[in-house]
Amino acid sequence: MAGARRAAATGGSPVPDLPDLPESTHFTDAADLTGFVAGLPKVELHVHHVGSASPRIVAELAARHPDSAVPADVAALAEFFTFRDFAHFLEIYLSVVDLVRDAEDVRLLTYEIAREMAGQNIRYAELTVTPFSSTRRGIPDIAFMEAIEDARKAAAAELGVSLRWCFDIPGEAGLEAAEETTRMACGLRPEGLVSFGLGGPEIGVPKPQFKPYFDRAVAEGLHSVPHAGETTGPGSVWDALTYLRAERIGHGTSAPQDPRLLEYLAERRIALEVCPTSNVATRAVPDLAAHPVREMVRAGVPVTIGSDDPPMFGTDLNTEYAIAARLLDLDAAGIAALARNGVEASFLEAPAKAALNGEIDAYLAAHLSAR
Ligand code: ADE
Numbered sequence: 001m002a003g004a005r006r007a008a009a010t011g012g013s014p015v016p017d018l019p020d021l022p023e024s025t026h027f028t029d030a031a032d033l034t035g036f037v038a039g040l041p042k043v044e045l046h047v048h049h050v051g052s053a054s055p056r057i058v059a060e061l062a063a064r065h066p067d068s069a070v071p072a073d074v075a076a077l078a079e080f081f082t083f084r085d086f087a088h089f090l091e092i093y094l095s096v097v098d099l100v101r102d103a104e105d106v107r108l109l110t111y112e113i114a115r116e117m118a119g120q121n122i123r124y125a126e127l128t129v130t131p132f133s134s135t136r137r138g139i140p141d142i143a144f145m146e147a148i149e150d151a152r153k154a155a156a157a158e159l160g161v162s163l164r165w166c167f168d169i170p171g172e173a174g175l176e177a178a179e180e181t182t183r184m185a186c187g188l189r190p191e192g193l194v195s196f197g198l199g200g201p202e203i204g205v206p207k208p209q210f211k212p213y214f215d216r217a218v219a220e221g222l223h224s225v226p227h228a229g230e231t232t233g234p235g236s237v238w239d240a241l242t243y244l245r246a247e248r249i250g251h252g253t254s255a256p257q258d259p260r261l262l263e264y265l266a267e268r269r270i271a272l273e274v275c276p277t278s279n280v281a282t283r284a285v286p287d288l289a290a291h292p293v294r295e296m297v298r299a300g301v302p303v304t305i306g307s308d309d310p311p312m313f314g315t316d317l318n319t320e321y322a323i324a325a326r327l328l329d330l331d332a333a334g335i336a337a338l339a340r341n342g343v344e345a346s347f348l349e350a351p352a353k354a355a356l357n358g359e360i361d362a363y364l365a366a367h368l369s370a371r
């Protein structure tokens with residue numbers, strides 16, 4: 001991971017340096033795999049707004065807000081973003097959240113995230129946004145909505161990246177946050193909003209308490225996409241399905257511990273948003289080689305690949321695809337199938353899905369015919 005972290009911190013395109021994974025048997029060297037993944041049109045379904053702030057933006061924000069504990073130089077940030085465990089990750093994450101203090105910070109951050117996505121050939125992303133974190137820090141809710149919507153429109157027009165929002169409840173902030181997030185999602189309903197989520201810690205934050213909020217959001221036509229089974233067992237995935245009416249699951253890392261759950265997810269085509277590097281960085285799994293994505297795929301569960309909080313984990317979506325390709329020993333067609341899984345599991349309309357799948361197929365066909 002050191003190579004990927006270094007590359008991300010300096011803004012280059014990461015080449016995976018993954019000693020705990022076997023090389024691909026289908027690509028003759030790592031650069032071929034990286035090149036194929038880089039050109040592949042992709043969607044990103046599990047990525048957090050503030051968690052996507054690049055070291056350059058974090059450093060800029062930190063310099064503007066010197067009372068913060070976040071280092072203002074890019075080199076020191078790599079060290080700052082090394083986590084002891086999930087609780088430590090959240091502590092650091094919230095210190096970065098604290099740097100986003102006005103609507104202009106929000107607009108700039110959102111647009112810069114889209115720029116980074118464009119550079120990776122990400123065409124469409126459902127970005128998890130936590131409006132409560134910003135409104136609680138004094139940014140008026142309407143100004144927040146205007147800022148993300150302005151950035152969304154500019155990203156589509158200028159960068160060719162289509163952004164949609166998932167508003168999530170920060171679990172650590174309790175029912176007040178749930179109430180406020182639901183009010184903003186249902187009452188202010190920005191045009192790009194498609195789904196409703198739950199993030200933050202899982203341990204000590206039982207999911208059933210959020211049922212009334214998810215019921216309201218779903219009644220308003222929003223899709224349900226909570227995090228579950230990231231740092232807890234499969235019971236929390238069942239809770240997300242039963243109480244929160246989950247249509248996709250953020251992570252679901254522990255799902256393979258329960259074969260009946262895997263069967264249920266496979267039968268109902270409920271996708272897991274798998275973020276391998278995140279799971280290692282937060283110590284949800286001990287190392288990449290131990291990641292349970294193989295069991296998920298073997299059971300027929302739709303798997304999509306996400307980057308979660310990419311600069312904080314020294315990664316990006318392309319790197320996560322390359323890791324998944326090596327974990328699953330995928331050839332080019334297998335990697336393209338992974339990209340189509342993302343399209344299918346997205347909340348895009350059917351014609352947009354067909355268009356994106358067509359682009360993926362054309363890219364694969366061009367790659368195969370060039371060999
Ligand atoms: N918020 C940001 N990243 C998160 C993660 N990996 N799990 C839960 N909440 C988060």
Ligand code: ZN
Binds near residue numbers: 046048227250308
């Ligand atoms: Zn997440």
